[in-house]
Amino acid sequence: MANLPTAERYLYELFSFIEDGYLKVTNPSGQVFTFGSADTQPQLHLQVYDQRTYANIITFASLGFGEAYMDGWWDEADDRLMELISMLYRNKVYSKASQKLTVPLALQIISQRLKTLPLLIQNSRSNVQYHYDLGNDFYQLFLDPTLTYSCGYQLTPTDSLETMQLQKYETICRKLDLKPGESLIDIGCGWGGMLIYAAEHYGVIGTGITLSDEQAALAKKRIAEKGLTDKVTIKIQDYRETEGTYDKFVSIGMFEHVGKNNFSTFMEKARALLKPHGVGMLHTITTESSERNGPWIDKYIFPGGYAPQLSEICRDLRSAKLTVAHCENWKPHYAETFKHWSDNFVANREQLASLSPDYNERFQRMWYLYLQSFQASFRDGSMHIYQVLFYGDKQWRLNVPLPGFLSTNTPG
Known part of the structure; x- marks a missing residue:
């Protein structure tokens, strides 16, 4: 050599x-x-x-x-x-x-972070729209029918992607101990899958918050088609602009986008949105690495993203006077979820290409690398995903038996 x-x-x-x-x-x-x-x-x-x-x-x-x-x-x-x-x-x-770390790489990282730092609401909006407003048709070609773009929960190796996502929603509903008529706010609600499930199976009154125009439009359409417009409302706004109080709080796959300097702001907002005795659930990617969002991911996939460490989540929950009730790592489940997404993406490459001239070979190689690299990182790398259940009281008020939230007999 x-x-x-x-x-x-x-x-x-x-x-x-x-x-x-x-x-x-x-x-x-x-x-x-x-x-x-x-x-x-x-x-x-x-x-x-x-x-x-x-x-x-x-x-x-x-x-x-x-x-x-x-x-x-x-x-x-x-x-x-x-x-x-x-x-x-x-x-x-x-x-x-x-x-x-070379000088050219350092300069690239600094330049990218300054452009996408989610301190300003406008930057947060631009970061979200860059990834999530690629088009609903694009996401429908590799997500499941619930249009869920977050980690599913696998009970058996033969579980379909849709089954995994429904099992995830059922687990969260049970952890939150949802009751008919309770109000539930979902920060980063995507296409409304969690709120639709909770309204249909648990009778809650839901409010979803998103910064994506594309997601909001389709979420409202899906809610109307299911006859849930009196139970579920979707709002296009930043979490920092959200007001009101709710019985239960959930945020699934959104916290990775708030930025390091906004961790405490997010937790304080969660505390403000919860009624006395309220319960919340944070479902988020975390990392055990000192590198929070690699430069390639930051530039091409999730601009402005910053994966937290579990210790930071617990620290800022405590600072906001929110108590951790239960914490569960779903790392292997996300590897399986990404495998399903990647398989669907490959199977539908020709249809993807037909959606837009922008979805050319280079774009598709970029997305394929993203899906494959995240699957690898959840299998063998430093990425983890936690569900952190929390509440605002000093006393435990949940009736949920811990552990054992989910059996194989889940609502379909």
Whole structure:
């Protein structure tokens, strides 16, 4: 390897840490290099088509890695992208690469964060619309019929994606101990799946908050089609603008977007929205890493996102005088959810391309990498997802038996 270009040699030095699994690399000149043990699984093949891939990675780390994939400069030869990324996580290749922060990468990160920092409501609105206003037709091609874009709950390996999402909603309803006639606010309500389920099965009066015009329009249509307009209301506004008081509070897959400097603001708002003796549920991605939102994800997928650590959530709940009642990690369930989404995405690529000229090959490679890399991170990386149940009193008032919220006999 001594005669190889510096950037290529550097990448292979990182691959030399691979012990769990076997990786073959074919470079643009046709040279083959191997790493790991040939008698272990998985056995993967990284095909590099463009020499610029190496310089991109050494200069811009995960950002360069992702952009090179989007541009078609490299592939896993058998399309086992998730397994390749999982191998890099398991062998700590990512963590060792991230220890080297170059000046160009640092400047890219700073520039992107300044543009998307969700301190201002307008920035939060722009960040949400960038990802969630791609079009309802786009999301309908890989989500389930409930249009749920958050972690499902798998009870058996044969559970469909829709079943997983309904089991998630049922679990949350039971944790919140919902009763007919109670008021429920959902911050970051998406297409209204949680509120529709809670209104149909538990008779609550729901209010949903979203910043996405596309989501709100379809959520209102779905609510009307189910005859629930007298029970469920959707509002387009920032959580910081939301007023009123409610019996129960829920936020599913939204907290990752509020930004580090707004963690305490969000918790204080949750406390203000809850009636005395009210109960809330926060369902959010967390991380065990010091890197909260990688530069590629920040630039192309979730601008302004910032994954919290569990300790930060508990700290700010306590500061807002909210008491943690129960905490559950759903990490493996999100890996399975992302697998379903990725499979659906691949199966519907031609239909996706027909929706818009913007959904070209580069866009589709970008989204495929996102879906595969998140599945890998929930399987073998530092990403976790927690459901944190909390209440505003000093005394426990829930009648929910803990644990054991969900049996296999769930409402359909």
